[in-house]
Amino acid sequence: MSNDKTVKKSRLKLFLPLAFFLTFCILLYVGLFLEDKKELPSALLNDPVPEFSLPKLKQPNEIVTQETLKGQVYLLNVWGSWCPACKVEHPYLVKLAKRGVRIIGLSYKDEDADALRWLQRLEDPYTFNIVDKDGRLGVDLGVYGAPETFLVDKKGIIRYKHVGIVDQRVWVEVLKPKYGQLQKEVL
Amino acid sequence: MNPELGLFALILATCLALLQSVVPLVGSYTGRLRWMNAGRSLATGQFIFTLLSFSCLVYAFLADDFTVKYVASNSNSLLPAIYKVTATWGGHEGSLLLWILTLTGWGQVVAMRSGKLPPELSARVLSVLGMVSVGFLLFILLTSNPFERLLPFPPQDGADLNPLLQDLGMIVHPPMLYMGYVGFAVAFAFAIAALMGGQLDSAWARWARPWTTVAWAFLTAGIALGSWWAYYELGWGGWWFWDPVENASLMPWLAGTALMHSLAVTEKRGLFKSWTLLLAIATFSLSLFGTFLVRSGVLTSVHAFASDPMRGLFVLGYLMLVVGASLTLFAFKAPEIRSKITFNLLSRETLLLVNNVLLITSCATVLLGTMFPLLVDALDLGMVSVGPPYFNMLFVPMALMLAFALGIGIMLNWKKGTVSWLVQQLRWVFVVSALGGLAFGFMYGDSFVISEALGIGMVFWIVLVILKDIYNKTRNANGLFAGLKKLKPSYYGMQLAHFGLAVTFVGAAMSGGYSEQKDLRMNPGDIAELGEYAFRFDGVEQEHGPNYMANAGTLTVFKNQEKVATLHPEKRVYAVQGMPMTEAGIDAGLTRDLYVALGEPLGDDAWAVRLHIKPFVRFLWLGAIFMALGGLLAVSDKRYRVRLKKKAANKAAVAKGKARKGKTAVAGGRA
Incomplete structure (x- = not known):
């Protein structure tokens, strides 16, 4: 009798891998349809940039707050020298900056020295960089990973978020039309 | 006409695959020998038609047939011919076709060699392989047809191949990787067939082992190639980034390594049977999961070029079907193949179990790190990203423990050993390794780095244990040579692969701990010192490539006033995509690489230049070559x-x- 029970128990154990796998699949399924994770969750869309007070990368004495940034349309680009995809994205940002697009960088979970070396080695497309060393602002912004780019309007309201690399296609098809429209808005 | 022929061949291959998945299987349950044997000709037919289809796609690339959408978006008339061929697997559709070609190729080899298996087993193995390929063929036909036309208005010229992929390493990397991924499908098919038959003996393990080992050897080579490519092509001097797609290939490798060792126990001792089966299923599932990661865009990564949720859904459904069905089969049938042999706590079996636990834990660690952002996001706990520190912190200690267990495992005998004997055998090896590691840590470089000292200590440990074991095994023969001759290729293969691991450890520890790097602004004629080398910048010249413009720099490197190398780092701009690319200038040496990358022009002929000295970095890939060769050598053993x-x-x-x-x-x- 007791023997029977142990056999049953060990049989049940054999279903563990299956159970684990099915849970895993649910996760993947949810991940696949996570409310278009390339865009900002609708709850956060059209919210103002969260409050923060952080130093600039090149001028560590200057403190930037969400108020400092108001007045102009800009792209807030989250990057880190540790992120290979940012490296791929970088040249296109340089191109955009040369065309006069205002890009503000968020140096995300990075060592300042590494970030500075990166900017010195490659070109610096950023009007300036905000240092978010512990990723606190990143959490408030709902940053999923780097690179990510937020489009912020003149009133400091986030109007769009792009996860992943901004390249020619993303810019021309998605960001540029919105950017142009926001430029025309009056304060 | 050509693309339609390719598509037609692909459809025919799908029909044959369908038949292959049903007919031999039914035959194996009803005892019809002819039905069972049909599997072989069906596998051959499937392979031939897939090959034909693949050739059609290659031809479309060579002929610049821009009416084919896939060709138009991945090639250009200016692309050098060799890259036109390799552009075939430069995008999603084509690499999927290559995947299928590899799978049917493996199926063909299995069919050719299956004459020696019991007919039921070979029929079921081929059936399972057929089912696997049906899924992928449907995937490509329904969601990712590479032969889709752009008619009636084809573009004048193509959008060009991603410049990152116009490179030798990238030509060989995917086929190697796929040989590995898909090779595990064979091990998986063997496992499923064993579960169906409810029978698993050491003969089965002897059949399944060579396939697993060969697949593993290819995967090892494929991962090493990928890492080598990232090293010289991304221009960072790094060799592993813990990128989700890199992890996708590392996980099956870890599981496959565990499977290889577990199969050894199953063959030699008839133990770990259901565990081996589970590992075979897991390894292939992780290969499929890797495909899912890359193709679904569930995680963002450098490699995820095109992603599409529909495709992701298809792969996920397929994954659920294949893995879910196998695990269900496993849950019901595994009790039939329980082993009833016992072994002593201190024995090679135990150490191989430790090996498996460590490998599977590292695999789980990588899986968790890769999926964690998604998990947290899905549970709505906010958003998090996991960086390299997480992986290094957990992975490195486990690798060190694995190396330590490896030494003991090699030394111990099957069934049982005694502590006193083990201590007697290994105490000097242990002392020498510990002293060696410490001495190294203090003497090399400027400061003592604990992880590097441990790593080098483990290198001593592995190498010395291997030598000691060879000595033990040959000392009873008449002379060393006679003794060496007696040892089997599988033994040498094992030791070579283990030695390879030690060599890779050298590369990881040395290049990780003692690399030197400098970023500076250099004018022509400037000399910069780094380590014991002096780098002279000789300026930058414009050069024309076939489909790019390049700023090619020249640096001359001196050591003790003597010229040792001339380096040519380049900055290329590819015409069609306007994408800048860094080509590092590398002077490769066994004990060090001199690595130079060109940054941006800073005006007045001055350039930003990055100099690296990477000690022993070649050992990383050299070790991987030894591991892969060791695998192939082991398979050449007569007993198979x-x-x-x-x-x-x-x-x-x-x-x-x-x-x-x-x-x-x-x-x-x-x-």
């Missing part, structure tokens, strides 16, 4: 061949032999 030949002879007599003996001998040689 002799018995098979005997079986082949019996089998040929029974099945009215279709002159398969000749083929067996040939294929056997390849084992």
